[in-house]
Amino acid sequence: MERERILIVEDDPQLARALEAELLRVYDAVVVATGREALTRAETEAFDLILLDLGLPDMDGLDVAAELKDNPASILMLTARADVRSRVAGLYIGADDYLAKPFDMQELLARVYAQMRRRARPDVYTAGPLSLSLVDRTCTVDGRLLELTAHEFNLLALFLANQGRVFSKHTIEDRLYKESTPTSNAVEALVSRLRGKLADAGVTDLIETVRGLGYVTREREP
Amino acid sequence: MRLRARLGLAAVGLTVAVVAAFGAVAYRSFVRQQDEQLRVLLAEDLRRVTALLDRPALGASFAPDETGSSVLQLVTPAGEVAVAVGDSEPLPVVDVPTVIERGGRTLLVATGAWPWTNGSVRLAHDIGAALAVRRDLLESLVAAGILVTLVAAAVGLAGSRGMLTPLVRVARQAREVDPAAPKGVAYDGPRDEIGDLVDALNGALDAIGQRKEAERRFLLEVSHELAAPLTLVNYHLGAVREAHPDDPHVRAAAEGTRELLRTSQDLLVLARGELERPLEPRVVDLRDVVLRVADEYPGIGLDLGGRLEVVGDPERLVQVVRNLVRNALQAVGRPDGVEVSLGTDDDQAVVRVRDDGPGMSEETVRRAFEHGFSGAGGVGVGLTVCRRLVEQHGGELRLRSSLGKGSCFEVRLERLAARLEGGAQEPSEGLQVGGVRPDPAGAS
Numbered sequence: 001m002e003r004e005r006i007l008i009v010e011d012d013p014q015l016a017r018a019l020e021a022e023l024l025r026v027y028d029a030v031v032v033a034t035g036r037e038a039l040t041r042a043e044t045e046a047f048d049l050i051l052l053d054l055g056l057p058d059m060d061g062l063d064v065a066a067e068l069k070d071n072p073a074s075i076l077m078l079t080a081r082a083d084v085r086s087r088v089a090g091l092y093i094g095a096d097d098y099l100a101k102p103f104d105m106q107e108l109l110a111r112v113y114a115q116m117r118r119r120a121r122p123d124v125y126t127a128g129p130l131s132l133s134l135v136d137r138t139c140t141v142d143g144r145l146l147e148l149t150a151h152e153f154n155l156l157a158l159f160l161a162n163q164g165r166v167f168s169k170h171t172i173e174d175r176l177y178k179e180s181t182p183t184s185n186a187v188e189a190l191v192s193r194l195r196g197k198l199a200d201a202g203v204t205d206l207i208e209t210v211r212g213l214g215y216v217t218r219e220r221e222p
Numbered sequence: 223m224r225l226r227a228r229l230g231l232a233a234v235g236l237t238v239a240v241v242a243a244f245g246a247v248a249y250r251s252f253v254r255q256q257d258e259q260l261r262v263l264l265a266e267d268l269r270r271v272t273a274l275l276d277r278p279a280l281g282a283s284f285a286p287d288e289t290g291s292s293v294l295q296l297v298t299p300a301g302e303v304a305v306a307v308g309d310s311e312p313l314p315v316v317d318v319p320t321v322i323e324r325g326g327r328t329l330l331v332a333t334g335a336w337p338w339t340n341g342s343v344r345l346a347h348d349i350g351a352a353l354a355v356r357r358d359l360l361e362s363l364v365a366a367g368i369l370v371t372l373v374a375a376a377v378g379l380a381g382s383r384g385m386l387t388p389l390v391r392v393a394r395q396a397r398e399v400d401p402a403a404p405k406g407v408a409y410d411g412p413r414d415e416i417g418d419l420v421d422a423l424n425g426a427l428d429a430i431g432q433r434k435e436a437e438r439r440f441l442l443e444v445s446h447e448l449a450a451p452l453t454l455v456n457y458h459l460g461a462v463r464e465a466h467p468d469d470p471h472v473r474a475a476a477e478g479t480r481e482l483l484r485t486s487q488d489l490l491v492l493a494r495g496e497l498e499r500p501l502e503p504r505v506v507d508l509r510d511v512v513l514r515v516a517d518e519y520p521g522i523g524l525d526l527g528g529r530l531e532v533v534g535d536p537e538r539l540v541q542v543v544r545n546l547v548r549n550a551l552q553a554v555g556r557p558d559g560v561e562v563s564l565g566t567d568d569d570q571a572v573v574r575v576r577d578d579g580p581g582m583s584e585e586t587v588r589r590a591f592e593h594g595f596s597g598a599g600g601v602g603v604g605l606t607v608c609r610r611l612v613e614q615h616g617g618e619l620r621l622r623s624s625l626g627k628g629s630c631f632e633v634r635l636e637r638l639a640a641r642l643e644g645g646a647q648e649p650s651e652g653l654q655v656g657g658v659r660p661d662p663a664g665a666s
Contacts, residue, residue: 012450018457100490101449102483105457166503166533209643210505210533218505218531 003028004048004116009038009064010078011057019051022105023112035059039067047073049115052095054079065095074115078103125160127220130203132160141201151176152194159207159217168214191215225389226382233378234371241367249363253356260330260349261319267292268334268345276337291348293329299340313344321349328353388416396423404431441489448486456483481548488545488607505638506536508571512562515543521557522547526564530571531638534615542611542619545604546575546631553579553629569640570617573633582623590621608633 006023008031010016016031023029030047032038035056042050050073054061065075077098096118099111125132129142137153139146148156154176158167167175169187177186191207198206207215223231271294293308303312314322319332329346336343388411395407406424411417459476466472508530516524532539543562550560554577563574582590591609605619612619612633623629 014454015450018454022457100487102452102456102486104480104483105453105460164505166505210638211641211643213503213533213641216505 005030005046006112007032007038007041007045007047007050007073009033009035009050009056009061010053011055012053018105019108022109023051026109027112027116033057035061035064038064042068042071042073047071048119049074049076049112051112052077074119076111076115121161125157127160127206128203130198130201130206132156141198141203144201146197146201148194148197151190152197155190155194159215163217163219166210166213166216171214226379226386229382229385230375230379233382234375237371237374237378238367241370245363245367249360252359256352256356260347260352261332264319264330264332264345264347267347268332268343271345272334272337272343275343291351293344293346293348295344296336297342297344304341308346313346315342315344322346389419392416392420392423399427402434404428404434452479452483452486455479484544484548485603487541488603491541491607491610503533504536505531506534506539507531508539508564508573508635511536511539511543512564512573514540515547516562518544519547519551519557519560522551523558523561524563525561530564530566532571532615532635533638533641534635538611539615542608542633543573543575545608546573546633549604549631550575550577550579550629553577555579566637567634569637570634571637573635574630575633576628576630578628581625581627581629582621583625587621587623591619 003026005028008016008019008023008029010019010031011033013033016033020029020031027049030041030045032041033056035058038050038052038056041047050068050071052061052064052068052075054077056064061077061079065077068075074097075095077095079098079100096115097111099108121134123133123135125134130146131140132153133139134157139148139153139156155172158172158175172187172191176190195207198204207217210216275296291308293313294306295303295310295313296305297312298304301312303310309324311324313329313331313333314320315333316331317333319330322329322331327348328350330349331344331346334343334345388409392407392409399405399407404427406427407420409417409420411420456476456479459472459479463469463472463476509526512524512526516522547560547562551557554560559578561574561576563576565572565574591605608631609619612635615635617633617635620632620634621629622632
């Protein structure tokens with residue numbers, strides 16, 4: 001199997017070398033020192049992950065992230081600019097995660113690993129008798145087809161792909177209704193309909209309500 | 223006493239004083255005029271009587287009124303009452319009109335010469351009716367005064383309340399000022415003393431806010447400058463340690479640097495003043511959190527029990543438990559003196575980090591969470607960070623400790639079970655959620 005590729009965008013040469021040395025143990029890593037170079041490389045080569053320092057000599061790291069928004073690579077931001085606004089802005093622009101300097105190398109490796117694992121999304125999720133295929137967009141319970149609308153399917157996929165994460169109604173709205181603005185209780189109604197269909201098929205408690213926060217599908221003990 | 227009550231009292235006091243002064247002046251002036259009138263009347267009557275006695279004119283008469291309210295006496299030089307009308311008991315001789323009491327009556331007496339004799343004419347008017355009018359007037363004045371005072375009190379209280387409302391509003395806002403980010407209070411009243419007070423208050427808050435911001439920026443700058451070199455030193459020392467696992471100097475240097483790194487991470491959390499990632503709450507099994515920390519500090523005691531879930535940020539919860547364990551290790555000096563246990567208390571999940579170290583004095587316990595305070599046992603930034611993070615999770619950090627008995631920190635967080643609608647339910651058996659990895663060959 002091919003090694004996953006990482007683009008390291010870091011202008012501090014010593015830190016860049018250290019990152020490269022560590023990441024090269026597991027991944028294929030390339031180092032660039034400027035935002036321009038990063039954009040050029042990202043355009044011409046395929047990377048799985050871009051490790052992006054926010055403080056670059058030629059460009060603001062946030063602008064680099066904005067231009068990389070449509071790049072299929074995950075973005076992990078490194079920042080010493082310990083400013084909450086830039087963090088939130090970073091996530092908003094499209095960074096998948098970030099890590100503040102100073103960091104422990106083990107911590108960074110764990111984050112990189114987590115990103116890589118997230119990229120390796122399965123095509124089919126199963127939960128007991130339930131099976132959700134992202135390839136042909138079908139949902140079956142005990143082999144019987146369960147009819148779901150597009151929104152219901154996407155919602156179920158969202159929960160199964162992010163087990164343990166608590167989704168607020170607002171976040172679900174953002175994820176599901178990209179173009180249109182739904183009515184105020186659309187998410188609640190959608191969750192309720194999906195739960196109803198799942199319950200009719202014999203699957204209960206898959207989506208739980210956390211008071212004051214939202215909905216969650218818990219990770220099950222292996 | 224409240225300012226409002228004082229203002230109300232002042233209004234009442236002022237009213238009483240003004241009403242009393244006006245009443246007294248009016249009453250006195252009335253009394254003086256009435257006195258004057260009575261005296262003039264008496265003198266006039268006396269003049270008429272003596273004139274009549276002096277030169278009796280035909281048809282002229284002097285008749286004391288029929289009500290018997292006057293007394294006329296002609297008294298011989300020997301002191302005998304020769305003629306008496308109204309009362310025969312001799313009236314006293316007076317130089318000027320004088321008030322006397324007699325037989326339950328109040329008389330105004332005047333004395334004149336009896337013409338052609340050495341005797342005297344004594345005339346008295348009963349002034350009881352006039353005095354009654356005076357009393358009535360006084361009563362009316364007092365009643366009116368009381369009424370006016372009551373009205374003034376009510377108006378004064380209401381008025382002072384109205385005047386103080388802006389002050390009360392300002393005070394309420396001032397109480398709600400967030401010490402972490404002080405903002406000025408809103409005030410749209412006139413530029414009076416209250417306006418000045420608000421300006422001064424807002425000026426002070428603004429200055430404090432700017433100072434805080436400057437301090438925060440300084441802390442950020444410092445942490446920022448230290449960040450990259452610290453990352454590198456920590457990394458390289460880690461590598462050196464791997465190469466020389468038995469060298470005690472290398473080990474000490476690597477561990478010290480790691481602590482330095484953690485501390486500067488804590489400082490950054492404090493400097494930012496908020497949770498780094500409030501965006502993604504997760505269901506976290508506290509056992510995983512404790513196990514991650516236990517991996518970093520081998521040898522500490524564990525008592526974990528079953529799955530114990532809360533909602534939070536796993537990285538931050540690890541930071542909390544790690545700080546508490548570090549703290550305990552610093553107090554004890556050996557890992558087997560530290561134990562981390564998990565338990566529940568009603569709706570709360572409790573992480574206990576206990577050590578059998580020297581413990582803390584009452585004073586140290588009391589000040590343990592003060593920002594920057596460092597007492598015995600390395601209490602300081604780390605604990606402040608812990609408490610902030612726990613509070614940001616809606617939980618509570620407690621400390622029990624006494625000298626010679628060790629310390630026990632408790633992190634209390636609401637259990638997921640208590641937050642789930644429909645009550646606590648363990649995930650059903652047989653509902654394993656698994657995944658099938660994409661087939662690399664089939665995907666291309």
